[in-house]
Amino acid sequence: MVISPTAVGTTRRSRAQVIEMHLDTLYQVSQVLSCSSGLQDILSGVLHVLHESSDMRCGMVSLLDPGTGELMVGAAHTGTRERVDKVRYRPGEGLMGAILKEGDTVMVGRIADEPRFLDRMGLYAPDLPFVGVPIRVGEDNPIGVLAAQPICGDDGLLEERARFLEMVANLLAQTVRRAWDLEQERQALTDERDRLRREVRGGYHLDNVVGHSKEMRRVFEQVRQVAKWHTTVLVRGETGTGKELIANAIHYNSPRANGHFVKLNCAALPDNLLESELFGHEKGAFTGAVSQRKGRFEQAEGGTIFLDEIGEISQAFQAKLLRVLQEGEFERVGGTRTLKVDVRVIAATNRPLEEEVERGDFREDLYYRLNVMPIFVPALRNRSEDIPDLARFLVDKLAKAQGRPLDITDSAIRTLMRHEWPGNVRELENCLERAAIMSETGTIDLDAINLTGLEDKLPLSRKPEPEVEVDLDDPDLDERERVIAALERAGWVQAKAARLLGMTPRQIAYRIQTLKIRVRQF
Ligand SMILES: Nc1ncnc2c1ncn2[C@@H]1O[C@H](COP(=O)(O)OP(=O)(O)OP(=O)(O)O)[C@@H](O)[C@H]1O
Ligand SMILES: [Mg+2]
Secondary structure, eight states: OOOOHHHHOOOOOOHHHHHHHHHHHHHHHHHHHHHOOSHHHHHHHHHHHHHHHSSEEEEEEEEEETTTTEEEEEEEEOSSSEEOOOOEEOTTSHHHHHHHHHOOOEEESSGGGOTTOOOSSOOSOTTSOEEEEEEOSTTSOOOEEEEEEESSSOOSOHHHHHHHHHHHHHHHHHHHHHHHHHHHHHHHHHHHHHHHHHHHHHHTSGGGSOOOSHHHHHHHHHHHHHHTSOOOEEEEOSTTSSHHHHHHHHHHTSTTTTSOEEEEEGGGSOHHHHHHHHHEEOTTSSTTOOSOEEOHHHHTTTSEEEEETGGGOOHHHHHHHHHHHHHSEEEOBTOOSEEEOOOEEEEEEOSOHHHHHHHTSSOHHHHHHHTTEEEEOOOGGGOGGGHHHHHHHHHHHHHHHHTSOOEEOHHHHHHHHTSOOTTHHHHHHHHHHHHHHHOSSSEEOHHHHHHTTGGGSOOGGGOOOOOOOOOTTOTTSOHHHHHHHHHHHTTTOHHHHHHHTTOOHHHHHHHHHHTTOOOOOO
16 A cells, blocks of 8 residues: 555654654653563554654565565554565665665665555555664664654755654564563474473383283283373282383373373372362362362373372272263262363272172272273283393483493392392392492392392292291280381382271381381392
8 A cells, every 4th residue: 555645644743742752652662662572562562652643654664584584574553453464575685685785774865766665565555754773682683673664855854853763663672582582482392392302202212111921912912002002091900010111112102192191109198189189179178278179180181190109099089980981971069060071091000809798898890991091011020031121221210320331140130030029120120220339330130139128039849838927916026126017028019918907009108207217228
């Protein structure tokens, strides 16, 4: 659209009036800069103020595209509306390109007389003047161009108008720079998030679940099958067999891999906290609920929730969980609104759930609901042929963590294979970590293994009959003796010992700390 001098019909103003008008406009521009949020809104807002309040029309901001080095129109005011065209100028091309390249203000008395004027936007009245100024931060090269057309012909005040536009450009420059910096930071954060996501996914790729025994190959096959579907999966197996690793592998190999994998250890929290942790709570639902909070189920929307140690939850909570599994529905604690979520549930337990159902400790309906697709991760003692690969894999993992090369000798591996590993892969991992610390050279040999105290724990075949077991209910036992006896009976697996004593894992951890019991690490 072209505006003719008659169309704008201006009255001639004095120099003082023009300067006062410019000051007022600058004030309004500064308000736009401090209020608007996005760069696009700011550009449009500033051009709108120029158009409405000053004697400059058809403002246009072009910004440098750092990728191509070209000027790209960021916003333009046509007189009736703002528009953004995909018009570009190469450095030096036309009037705009010349301002960007030279970095100097350009004032033209009558735009039609300017040979470099390309009129790509079709905005300007040919008989009126034109002012274009570079947008630059400090002494650096310009990052863009601000151009506009005074509404009156040559009245001897073109210089004043150019100074005014330069001031607007200076104000804009800071904002554009900040917006670019923010965008760069946001991009860097997004890249980092994607990289970490890829890394996490890579870490749980099935390649990282080591094992080639018949038992483990069956597990891998089951993981691949169930990963494709939405079915609830129950991962079972002794402590340290890799249940959590398998749950991760299912998620990261499933169509939900881009969603969240949210984990909750059900044994770590008492009932009331477990409920608000899983389902969230409304503001004021209980003392301390100062604001509304989303629960893990809501956080896992579109992804997977992993309920570890599911065998530990109370009867009351079992009923609540059954409803989510059946209907996908729940209410936040203290809330009345029913929420629906699309979440895949993977649960894990090392408890013999069937026996608990038999005894009436675990709801039968919940058991069937969870057990749709059970995966049994075999104990390490039943697949000792996996130990060499596992040992080498774990030694590599330790080497990365310790930042030095590590290796393990064949004789050390043979010794590892003869052991029973009641704490399974986790115990093997801890034993190797201790051995690595013992090894100054970085080679884990028989000596390093023996230094970990492994020879004290006899292999299955040579294990003597257990000594007369301490009666945990013996009233003569003091608390410390009772906890130690339970830990010994549980092979020093704290969760198991806690169960023997009817405690939660947290409670036993607290007792161990306060009674100063030195825990034998596996
Ligand atoms: N097949 C495997 N390949 C590689 N690493 C494994 C394997 N199985 C287990 N691990 C490692 O052993 C450790 C214990 O595994 P994980 O935590 O998954 O066991 P878990 O069955 O969940 O134990 P718990 O019942 O005590 O919670 C982890 O560091 C895991 O990475
Ligand atoms: Mg676990």
